[in-house]
Amino acid sequence: MSYQHIDSFFRHNDGVNSAAEAHGLATGMLCVNGQTPSSAWIKQLSGEEAQIGGDQARLLVSLFEETQASLESDDYDFEPFLPDEDDVSLSEQIIALSEWCQGFLFGFGALYQAGEQSDQAKEILRDIAEFTKLDPDAAGEEDEVAFMEVSEYLRTAVLLLRAEFGSKGRARIH
Template structure:
C-alpha cells in the first residue's frame, strides 16, 4: 500500500492523523505488545471520525498486520511509513515528526506504568526530541540528516521492540532508577 493511498483513506475518514502518525501509533502498540489487536488500533485511529467503508478498513488492517510482520522479521525489513521520496523534504520532515508523535502515543497506550531499561528510556527521549524538528528542511545537508534520522529510528524501533516487549516477561535487566 502506498503512503498516499493510506493517507487518503485516513483524511477521508476525518481522522485528525496522517498515515505517518497512524503507522507510528501501530508501531508503538506493537513494540509494547506484539499481540496487539488491529481493532484497538482502528478504534484509536478513527475515534473522532466518520466510519470507514469495509474496503478501506481492510486496507488499514493490512497496514497494521504488515507492520506486525515486518517488526517480527529477522530480515531487518521494517521501515517507517512516510511519504515517497518524490514528495518535498518539508512534507517528509512533517510526516517524520507525526510518525514520532504517533509512536510515542502508541507506546503510552500500550504501556502499563512499567519501568524500562535505561537504554529504552534514552531512545524514547530521542524520539520525543524528533517531534520538535524544524520541518523547514531543504538542501543536500538536510536530506542527509533526514536519512540518518530515519535510519536511527528504524534501528531504534527494533531495539525497543525487543526491550519493551520483553520488559513485562523479564524484569531482571531493568534499571530501578526510572527517572534520570
C-alpha cells in the first residue's frame, strides 16, 4: 500500500492532514480497543456528515485492517505508516512522524477512559506528546540516525501500550 497514494486522498479532503496522522489515529484507537471497527475510525476521520465510498472506502478499510493485524501479530511487525525515506526529505519524514503522533494521541484519547496507568505508559504517552514538537529543520547523518531511533522507539512503545490497554475493556466506541 503506497503512502503517497493514501496521503493524496487526505491532502484533498478536510479533516486529518496526512496519511500519517490518519494511521496514528487508527493505531491510537486500536491500542485502547483492538476490536474497534473501521467504521468508528472512518467516522473520526471524516466526521458524522461526510460520506466516503467506493475505492476510497475500500482503501481506508484495508489500511485499518492491516494496522489491526500488525498490532495483533505475534511477529511484532507493526510499523508507523510514514513516507519512505527514498520518496521524501528527512524534514518531510519528521513532519509526518509528528503528525502520526498527533493522530495517535487523538485516537488514544478518543477511546481511553481514565483508569490505572503504569508509570511506563505515562512516560510513553508523554514521549509521544513531545514527538509532536519535533523540529523539521533537520539535515545530516546525525539527524537521520535520531529519526530512525525515534521511529523504532515509537514502534516498540505502541506495542507496549497495546499490551497494557488493548485488553482491559476500558474503551468506548462512538
